[in-house]
Amino acid sequence: MSRYQSRFQSRFQSREHAGTELASALRAYRGTGALVLALPCGGVPVGRVVADALGADFDLVMARRIAAGVALDDTGKTWRTNEADAPSAAGGLRGIHFDQLCRQRAVYTPVRKPADPAGRVVIVVDDGLVSGATMYAALARLRKRRPARLICAVPIASRAGLDQVRALADEVLCLDTPDHIESLAHYYCEFQLVSDDRVRALTGMASAQAPGPARPGMVDSVPSLTQAMLIPCRTTPLRAMLESAPNPVGVAVMVHAGGAQRRAARSHYLARKLRTRGFATMLVDLQPDRRVDDALASEVDELAEKLAQTLSFLRTSTPFANLPAGLFSAGTAAAAALRVAADHPSQTGAVACVAGRIDLTGSAFLQRLDTPTLLMCASGNPQSTRLHHHACAQMHCPRQLSFVKASGCGFDDRHALEEVATLTADWFEQYLVNPSRPSLDEVAAR
The missing domain is CATH 3.40.50.1820 (Alpha/Beta hydrolase fold, catalytic domain)
Known part of the structure; x- marks a missing residue:
């Protein structure tokens, strides 16, 4: 066995496999009219599987990490976890990252408004947490929009990362919690980059395009x-x-x-x-x-x-x-x-x-x-x-x-x-x- 394989045992075959296991753990919310929100880009394949299994609505929640313990939400507000250093160079990067967030939103959901979480059970999904900064910003933003219940659900997370987000969620669900995570890729057999086209397809934008001509055998x-x-x-x-x-x-x-x-x-x-x-x-x-x-x-x-x-x-x-x-x-x-x-x-x-x-x-x-x-x-x-x-x-x-x-x-x-x-x-x-x-x-x- 190689050194790589002896140090890290893949927990999940793929993000979709992780979503299947996460959906099973969330089965109590099946048929409740829940709203599943995924963090782009890695959280989208996970969230799509969860939403389909629970019969829930599906959308994106936009947030972006800009430095250790620091992330932006989709309004441009900066959020810091408890572990973030007070002085940070993130301020100079804020504008660049906010522009990127706006670009992503325009690419992923160009013709519809984001789903309203007010008064609903909201399940926020990502493919994993390392520092927890991005999830922290997403939860903090959603908490202000008054969901009935706010749930953080991830396949894998470091213990430190989970500790950062517990105070913002009514429930935190995680399938595996190693003491330390060097890279999420170590815990997936297949961990490819998720393209913009893939995100669009999973959020339903691909099907909104005009259909092509019928093909023989279709x-x-x-x-x-x-x-x-x-x-x-x-x-x-x-x-x-x-x-x-x-x-x-x-x-x-x-x-x-x-x-x-x-x-x-x-x-x-x-x-x-x-x-x-x-x-x-x-x-x-x-x-x-x-x-x-x-x-x-x-x-x-x-x-x-x-x-x-x-x-x-x-x-x-x-x-x-x-x-x-x-x-x-x-x-x-x-x-x-x-x-x-x-x-x-x-x-x-x-x-x-x-x-x-x-x-x-x-x-x-x-x-x-x-x-x-x-x-x-x-x-x-x-x-x-x-x-x-x-x-x-x-x-x-x-x-x-x-x-x-x-x-x-x-x-x-x-x-x-x-x-x-x-x-x-x-x-x-x-x-x-x-x-x-x-x-x-x-x-x-x-």
Whole structure:
């Protein structure tokens, strides 16, 4: 185990996962007409999940830290925690930060007034507290607007940070309180920056834009979605992250096995690219407790069983039940994906594998595979190239072998990832949105 992993154990898979756990702890407020207010930007994915789970209204509360223990609210007032030094250089930065707050408000909610907290149960959410200054400013501002009950709810916080805000809230709820926090990122497996576009989408502004033309295969009534879910699987549930723009044309079930910390940025980049092409995405790590990069060859059967359970869950417990599904896999999980596709051909309309351990699939599975399959291999890896050619020769299904310019098998280069995303989206559009079964094999080299 690395020094990084031995010092910090990730408490949450993602902000959405943290929101799911926080919503469970706040379930007493379900159906009470509560107002959930999130601090941009990191608190927005957490707050969106909480609001949806509680059936609550959702909006933003604007505040910004400008120095240690000092933060601004959206009126430009400066608030200091008890630990803030009296003399501070923050005064000279106040104007710059207030301009930034005003810009954020204009970008995030340009056409509507902020929700009124007066007389309501108000739950203020962020992705965590370190010093507590930003939450302190938000609570202090909201307290003046006379909510019926003011609640501070965060997944993780330092004890010192919580102490700063207790006097301002009627209730403080925190799932984990380490004595000291160097960075919130240490407590999340996935901790990407939250973009302005993401905030707009989660606060409902994206859906306010004029809808584009209907696309072939588009399924009505599937709303915009960001949701963390748990898939029952033996004794340890699998975490799944579901995301979609409104009315997707299909769902890409993206699976890998272990190494989540290394794979996170790549997986989320590819998922975003697929969503821009109209697909919903479902990200699942089939070996969430494995810290190394991939599962062992001896674990392919176990991975296939978990993947089959994932597909069953997709069909019975998600809004994507009626969408055509494609499997997108990497590493040892690719062998599991091909086995599942061979055993359950009605469950998947297409398969795409990148840098997959295709050699672990087994000849019997490859030969009876009927699902259209895209294999992507790094052009700079001769051993992988030979394995993919050998596997492709054993298949009788519609198939394509594409070579992507990349060094090794990592596919960490942005240009290589863009090509992988384009190849996968094109394949899924061909076989999920407009399914066909050409009689001739399709083998291409790029």
